Amino acid sequence: MKQQQGAALVIVMALLSGALMLGMSGMQSALIDERLAGNxxxxxxxxxxxxxxxxxAVSDENxxxxxxxxxxxxxxxxDGESKTLSEDELIALSGNRLSEADSNLIVNVSRSGDQITLEAWGAQAGAKAPTVITFNASGAAQNFRSPFLACRQVLLNGSSLAASxxxxxTVCSQxxxxxxxxxxQTYNLLYNLGxxxxxxxxxxxxxxxxxxxRSxxxxxLTGSSVITGNAYAQGAIIHGGGTRVWGEEVITKSSPQRCDLYLDSQGLSVEVENLKQQYGxxxxxxxxxxxxxxxxxxxxEGLFFYDEETRSSGSPVFSQCRFFDLPCILNFFVNFFRGLLGFNICNNNYVSCDSSQVGWTEHSQVIDNTIVVNNLTLTGNPTFIVSGLESDSQANPAQLRMVVEGEFNVSGGGRNxxxxxxNAHLELFVKGKTELGSNFQLGDTKPTRAGAPPLTINSSYSGVGDAVAVNSGSHLVGNIYAPGGxxxxxxxxxxxxxxxxxxDALNDSRIIYNEENVVADSQAIETETAGESGNGFNWQWR
Incomplete structure (x- = not known):
């Protein structure tokens, strides 16, 4: 009996010891959890x-x-140096925006080549969890925007030139x-991001x-080619005895900029789909x-054609111009809208009126200045006039958009x-190839429409061959955006x-940027792209 009581006592003591150990373990766990939570x-x-x-610090106001x-x-x-900013330097960097909450703030600044890195954290209870931001501070003349920008290659050969x-x-002279x-120039004329x-x-x-x-x-450089400015490369600058770089030749060392920040194929596809949904x-x-x-x-108000075959009745209409020249074409269009308003258009030296002949016929409606077509082909002796309304002007043009789900091809005779x-600006969104022939001539137009050229071609094509080919002495006054081609x-x-x-600018080609207009992403040359600050310095969070 005594042995049983002794055994029971041992068991009870063991249980109490276990409970005590569990209690101590629980207390330690709670203390650890509390410390972890505090940390x-x-x-x-x-x-x-x-x-x-x-x-x-990176806000627009600062x-x-x-x-x-x-x-x-x-x-x-x-290069390689770092330091901790003083209170005065913090105030200067923040634009006098420091508050009492920043009393424990520590900011380190370091330099690596053209890169400036900031590390900022609050020194609460000895903790250090810095926010890091790195700037490519190479300056305005070395920014990543350019009128002629490629992700892989830029080639000028023959007697071709690039200029601004x-x-x-009037359209700039050659x-x-x-x-x-x-x-x-506050930009690089040619830039290769590859x-x-x-x-x-x-x-x-x-x-x-x-x-x-800049590359x-x-x-x-080969042959007798010339760069009149500076040449910046992160690889090599190679040229023979007949070539010349008038400015400096500089080998730069900085982190390569991602091309997809500028050439956004996915973003273009989304924009096209939104336009199609809007139109139908x-x-x-x-x-x-x-x-x-x-x-x-x-x-x-719509897409119209001048039908020379089908007969119509009603008010008099006008036939095609006797001579396919620009004054006649412009007059055609003005009189067309005057006819809609009830004016007599027959007293005109350019056109002959005959009620037995047809005039302008609406082919398709335009919804919110947008129309969607399959293939767009100009052939034979075509004339395609894009115009705003009488209330539109060069300073406030009609912004017309055409989505081309197939190919855009201009060929044939004539000049216009x-x-x-x-009073109009045309923006084309082309999924297939674009090919422009000798009768594509925009040189007689005004060069700018409220800070934009008269034409923008956005190409989604990314297959074999040229996304956009400007051929046979044609002259495009406008921007080309081809992120995948x-x-x-x-x-x-x-x-x-x-x-x-x-x-590729081949044989005897001219690519000339007009500083009065935006560049191919429809932003001004000085505007910073996504991922950049508004101060000309490229920055990224880390």
Whole structure:
């Protein structure tokens, strides 16, 4: 009996010991949890303090203070040097926006080449959870925007040239005397963002680039080609004895910029789909220039053709011009709308009125200035007039959009296959290939529409061959945006801007950017793209 009581006592003592140990373990676990929670809170508070300060530093309101700070950091810090900012420096960087909550704030700044890195955190309870932001502070002349920007290659050969100009009244001349000098350009004229082997900018033959040229890989000059500005490369600058770089040749060392920040194929596809949903089903193939439908007009009120075969009745209408020249075409269109308003259009030297002949017939409606077609073809002797209404003007043009789900092709005779009047701007969204022939001539138009060129071609094509080909002496006054494809200019001229995977200006071509207009992403040359601050310095969170 006593042995049983002793055994029971041992069991009870063991149970009490176990409970005590479990209790102690629970207390320790609770203490650990509390400490972890405290550390986590301190870490979160530390990170939030840093994030709040950095967000204020890169805000638009603080643009001037941040720009001044970055310039001073480039000047004062040696490569590889770092330091902790003083209270006065924090106040200057924040634009006098420090508060009592920033009393424990610590900010370190360091330099690596052209990169300035800020680390900011709050020193709560010894915690350190920094927010890090890195700026590429290479300066305005080395920014990542350019009128002629490619992701893989830029090629100029033969007697081709690239230049920039400034003109509101007439399309820029090809005379170099009117070009803007490299010293006056606040951008790189040619820019290749490709950083893989084989990515490069190449000037061959007698090609000239009247401005600064920058490549994230190589720059190669052969023949007697010339760069009148500086040449910046992160790979190599290679040229023979007959070539020349008038400015400096600089090998840069900085992190390559991602091309998809600028050439956004997915974003373009989304925009096209939104336009299609807004409009509805395609109106089918449009073929302009056939015998009975040579003349077409696109306005905010619809897509019209001038039918020379079908008879109509009612009020008098006008026939085709006796001579296919620009004054006649413009007069046609003006009188067309006057006819809609009830004016007598028969007293006109350009047209003959006959009630037995047909006039303009609506082919398809335009919804919110948008129309969707399959293939768009201008052939034979076509005339396609794009115009706003009488209330529209060059300063406030009608913004017309056409989605082409197939291919866009201009060929045939005549000189004015496409006419964009001064009170209109046409934006084409083309899924297939675009090919422009000799009768595509926009050189007689006004060069700008409220800061934009008369025409923009957005190409979604990313297959084999050229996404956009400007051929046979044609002249496009406008911008080309081909984020997934290649753009070729063959003995022709583009007065505008080109952003593409590859840009080839071949034989005797001219690519000339007009500084009065936006570049290919429809933003001004000084505007920063997504991922950039508003101060000309590229930045990324880490």
């Amino acid at each position: 986590y809170r301190a870490s979160v508070q530390s990170q939030m303090s840093g994030e709040g300060f950095i967000a204020g 643009n001037d203070s941040l720009t001044e700070f970055l310039k001073n950091s480039l000047a004062d810090l040696d 100009c400034s003109s509101n009244d 005379d170099p005397a009117g070009f803007i000098s490299a010293d006056s 950083s893989e082997q084989g990515d490069r900018i190449t000037l061959d033959g007698d090609a000239d680039a009247y401005g600064n040229v 994230q890989r190589d720059i190669i 089903d395609s109106v089918g193939n449009i073929k302009m220039g056939t015998d009975k439908r040579r003349q077409w007009s696109l306005t905010p 296959g496409l006419v964009v009047e001064d 290649k753009v070729s200019i063959n003995s022709s001229r583009v007065t505008g801007s080109i952003w593409a995977q590859e840009i």
